[in-house]
């Protein structure tokens with residue numbers, strides 16, 4: 001009879017684990033406490049309109065290979081649209097585009113950078129020197145700077161404050177949800193090495209064509225349980241050491257399986273693990289993570305205001321604008337690392353965003369916002385701080401029957417959809433290769 005696994009949490013880490021274990025011959029039960037899969041990358045139904053909206057626009061890049069592999073596995077790769085050109089705008093409403101030419105990487109973006117009107121020649125010179133230094137360092141070289149902040153590294157490479165603010169920070173704050181002075185230099189470099197200096201198509205940006213929740217309709221598992229909350233783990237102490245053999249649910253019931261994968265977000269994982277000394281090292285690691293907020297705003301205008309499919313913004317509070325419908329009436333704005341705005345009330349945020357949008361999209365000046373939905377994710381992602389990889393727990397726990405998955409576990413990738421999928425694939429590999437302890441039971 002096929003072995004069984006319970007995967008707790010239907011975010012991307014859990015979905016990826018479930019798919020890989022199913023493909024490996026396991027009978028998988030995926031348990032999700034909400035009514036949709038996708039976790040932090042999902043949708044909600046707006047009360048006013050009944051419309052399915054994303055909690056926040058999620059962007060992926062051509063270098064997100066395992067995420068794209070998961071979409072193919074789920075048969076939804078055609079629900080994602082790639083863009084060859086990344087459109088930028090600044091606080092004065094000026095435009096600039098980044099696109100590749102036929103030259104091989106890492107020279108493919110150079111002509112567009114030279115023509116890019118939103119940076120000065122001196123800034124472009126600094127950026128070219130920074131990129132060249134990263135290219136020379138490679139992956140091995142960047143890991144030597146894991147205890148530096150990215151700002152320290154940029155400073156050492158002669159990058160001025162203005163170039164940091166107008167270029168490096170613009171890219172990184174949305175990629176890593178944190179400022180350059182709080183990001184580990186290795187993770188800062190990774191973004192540029194993978195997206196701009198690696199494979200030719202690594203920089204290409206993709207957006208889902210459908211609400212995020214519709215990407216996960218074909219989740220691969222024998223059974224998917226929605227609206228079921230796991231409250232604890234069932235531990236068997238009797239057979240020569242502890243073994244996790246199942247989960248307890250909020251309704252008081254228990255479910256058992258050969259393997260349990262805990263794929264909840266770090267805070268929830270800590271609650272599920274509880275006070276047992278057995279799980280103390282994992283809980284201690286999770287307790288050291290720090291988080292940053294992201295704010296997403298859906299604005300519905302009474303007429304079309306936006307032409308471009310997206311705009312990365314420079315010099316503004318909003319960092320991205322996305323056109324969410326063909327007409328350009330539904331606009332979604334995003335602010336990452338929104339520490340200063342996380343406690344500001346929704347009405348004040350809306351006023352501020354509307355004023356700023358007019359400077360970028362002049363047609364918004366004569367338009368009226370009919371409704372607005374603001375989503376604050378106060379603990380959106382953990383910060384990839386210097387030295388973070390000494391804290392992040394591995395998928396292999398050393399406890400029989402228990403494996404971890406989640407963007408916060410160790411994957412060499414930061415808190416992203418790609419990081420979550422990688423963690424799920426690694427968790428499944430641990431199990432398929434014999435289990436979460438070094439000795440095989």
Ligand SMILES: Cc1cc2nc3c(=O)[nH]c(=O)nc-3n(C[C@H](O)[C@H](O)[C@H](O)COP(=O)(O)OP(=O)(O)OC[C@H]3O[C@@H](n4cnc5c(N)ncnc54)[C@H](O)[C@@H]3O)c2cc1C
Nearest residue numbers: 009011012013033039040056059230268406407416417420
């Ligand atoms: C606002 C925002 C914007 C982002 N933008 C991007 C982006 O543009 N690009 C990008 O790559 N990444 C982005 N990210 C990061 C990305 O969403 C996450 O890194 C990734 O989705 C995390 O996946 P996960 O499976 O590890 O965790 P989660 O998505 O948190 O999944 C955990 C799941 O476990 C469930 N769960 C928790 N407790 C229990 C329980 N007790 N019982 C049962 N189920 C439980 C949760 O409901 C959830 O579905 C963004 C994140 C946020 C919040």
